[in-house]
Amino acid sequence: MPGAAWRLRFGAEVLRELGRHAQRGLLSRESVGQLYAKDLTGKTVVVAKATRLKPSWASWSRVRFDVQQAMREREQLFRDGWHCLGFWHTHPELDPMPSPEDRALAAEHARAALTLTNGMVFVIVGTRPLPSGLRVWCHTGSDLITMTVETPNVAYVSTPLAAQSPRHE
Numbered sequence: 001m002p003g004a005a006w007r008l009r010f011g012a013e014v015l016r017e018l019g020r021h022a023q024r025g026l027l028s029r030e031s032v033g034q035l036y037a038k039d040l041t042g043k044t045v046v047v048a049k050a051t052r053l054k055p056s057w058a059s060w061s062r063v064r065f066d067v068q069q070a071m072r073e074r075e076q077l078f079r080d081g082w083h084c085l086g087f088w089h090t091h092p093e094l095d096p097m098p099s100p101e102d103r104a105l106a107a108e109h110a111r112a113a114l115t116l117t118n119g120m121v122f123v124i125v126g127t128r129p130l131p132s133g134l135r136v137w138c139h140t141g142s143d144l145i146t147m148t149v150e151t152p153n154v155a156y157v158s159t160p161l162a163a164q165s166p167r168h169e
């Protein structure tokens with residue numbers, strides 16, 4: 001499991017997939033999906049798969065998805081050796097920030113058992129071309145920590161908070 005300082009690396013295919021859904025038009029809608037890795041044991045966890053969930057409802061600046069659908073997808077992919085790291089979604093902003101709703105969702109899912117002991121990865125794709133449009137957070141179960149995105153596609157977290165295991169409340 002990743003220690004106090006660990007990195008996420010986004011595979012080229014994942015960046016392409018996320019970039020395809022970036023919201024650059026007024027008629028665009030938010031997209032949402034999940035991020036997966038095969039191996040959680042190294043200091044660098046490679047995000048090698050990004051799925052897209054069918055939104056149950058989506059508008060320009062908000063999206064809802066079916067949690068059951070998300071859980072089913074995780075179970076299916078787990079059978080093929082994929083570990084869910086968290087969620088991605090799009091925002092129609094240059095420098096996207098998590099909404100109060102996003103924060104609540106991240107906290108809720110970080111407290112539920114996810115695979116990463118450090119918590120849950122939370123990615124928002126803004127309108128800048130990737131990788132600069134990529135914003136990454138990690139929710140530890142108690143805090144939402146900003147992960148610095150290094151060029152070109154490596155997100156890095158080294159805060160001591162991230163070393164704590166998620167709290168079970």
Ligand SMILES: [Zn+2]
Nearest residue numbers: 091098099102
């Ligand atoms: Zn959002």
